[in-house]
Amino acid sequence: MDTLKFAVLPGDGIGPEVMAVALEVLARAAGEENLKPEPVEADAGGVAIDRHGTALPPATLERCDGADAILFGSVGGPKWENLPPKEQPERAALLPLRKRFSLFANIRPGLLYPELVGASPLKSERIPEGIDLVCIRELTGGIYFGQPKGTRDLPDGDREALDTMVYKKSEIERIAEVAIATARSRGKRICSVDKANVLETSVLWRQVVTDYMAAHAPEIALSHMYVDNAAMQLARDPNQFDVLLTENMFGDILSDEMAVICGSLGMLSSASLGTVENRHGHRFGLYEPAGGTAPDIAGKNLANPCAQVLSAAMMLRFSFGLEALADRIEAAVRKTVTSGMRTGDIAFGGPSVGTREMGDAIISNL
Numbered sequence: 495m496d497t498l499k500f501a502v503l504p505g506d507g508i509g510p511e512v513m514a515v516a517l518e519v520l521a522r523a524a525g526e527e528n529l530k531p532e533p534v535e536a537d538a539g540g541v542a543i544d545r546h547g548t549a550l551p552p553a554t555l556e557r558c559d560g561a562d563a564i565l566f567g568s569v570g571g572p573k574w575e576n577l578p579p580k581e582q583p584e585r586a587a588l589l590p591l592r593k594r595f596s597l598f599a600n601i602r603p604g605l606l607y608p609e610l611v612g613a614s615p616l617k618s619e620r621i622p623e624g625i626d627l628v629c630i631r632e633l634t635g636g637i638y639f640g641q642p643k644g645t646r647d648l649p650d651g652d653r654e655a656l657d658t659m660v661y662k663k664s665e666i667e668r669i670a671e672v673a674i675a676t677a678r679s680r681g682k683r684i685c686s687v688d689k690a691n692v693l694e695t696s697v698l699w700r701q702v703v704t705d706y707m708a709a710h711a712p713e714i715a716l717s718h719m720y721v722d723n724a725a726m727q728l729a730r731d732p733n734q735f736d737v738l739l740t741e742n743m744f745g746d747i748l749s750d751e752m753a754v755i756c757g758s759l760g761m762l763s764s765a766s767l768g769t770v771e772n773r774h775g776h777r778f779g780l781y782e783p784a785g786g787t788a789p790d791i792a793g794k795n796l797a798n799p800c801a802q803v804l805s806a807a808m809m810l811r812f813s814f815g816l817e818a819l820a821d822r823i824e825a826a827v828r829k830t831v832t833s834g835m836r837t838g839d840i841a842f843g844g845p846s847v848g849t850r851e852m853g854d855a856i857i858s859n860l
């Protein structure tokens with residue numbers, strides 16, 4: 495029996511509840527294929543601050559080092575909100591993980607099933623077929639990490655702050671490669687988003703993406719769009735896009751807009767892929783729901799576990815190469831949600847069941 499060894503960091507708030515469901519679904523689905531998930535659990539986030547005095551203890555990092563992927567819940571909550579920014583669970587747990595495993599490629603599907611178009615703030619007639627696109631965001635470069643960075647007092651008594659936006663050709667090429675692979679598995683269209691009318695980094699971005707795709711993926715249709723227009727077009731007609739490819743800050747903002755138009759945070763998963771190959775010959779990655787710890791509903795059996803289950807499916811696809819198994823889990827989630835079963839999310843309305851019942855239903859639909 496082949497084993498699938500991954501680190502499990504459930505985190506805070508609804509994290510442990512939805513993670514428990516994801517692990518059950520994984521165990522059942524993988525077991526039927528004679529595969530054995532080997533989740534190695536560790537503390538991260540607020541719970542780790544409480545137990546070990548730091549959001550990402552060395553023991554947690556060790557367990558991640560020894561695994562082929564990380565299945566992450568979410569971290570943070572009101573209890574830790576007054577800590578200094580650098581010690582906040584999100585910043586102190588996620589950013590070091592991104593750095594340690596060079597998680598440069600964030601893949602966020604924007605998916606809304608046609609049966610649930612009413613959950614989107616967009617008019618249903620604009621999205622009769624639902625929504626189906628993917629945002630590929632560069633995650634380790636750009637203005638969030640560029641140096642120099644800082645704040646200083648000026649001799650004239652004024653005060654200034656500085657951030658640096660910087661991109662290398664090699665960083666743009668490697669994220670373009672992820673977008674190409676994604677487009678090949680879907681509609682074969684990439685829209686690269688930048689601000690090339692103003693930013694030098696965007697001029698380079700546009701040039702490198704154009705050259706790289708001409709050389710390596712001439713069969714993929716490439717278009718370019720300025721980020722301000724892309725924000726408008728997402729709200730006007732999201733299905734004009736197949737794969738959106740963009741840099742770190744633009745992707746941060748656009749992928750959140752995408753989450754809103756897809757109706758529910760409880761349904762959206764994400765993958766952050768690294769540069770390192772794991773023992774299965776696939777990319778090491780971190781997989782997590784798009785939403786946070788939802789403190790308002792934590793511990794009430796109300797959280798929608800679908801985003802966490804779909805994140806686990808992404809892990810099977812990208813870090814273990816188990817495409818068919820991932821498809822099967824995704825289909826079970828879809829069948830469960832479109833059969834009228836809903837949990838947590840008031841945006842979806844309709845009959846309500848608990849987190850655990852939702853998990854049971856997903857398992858029975860496998």
Ligand code: NAD
Nearest residue numbers: 568569570571759760785786787788790791797798838839
């Ligand atoms: P949130 O995503 O936790 O919640 C926003 C709203 O969406 C809430 O009403 C919540 O109930 C709902 N929601 C989110 N996920 C849901 C689910 N699975 N099922 C049903 N409803 C769901 O965002 P927030 O309230 O801004 O943040 C809460 C905490 O989470 C903060 O401490 C924040 O720092 C943290 N956070 C962590 C991550 C992460 O770990 N990657 C991401 C975002 C926010």
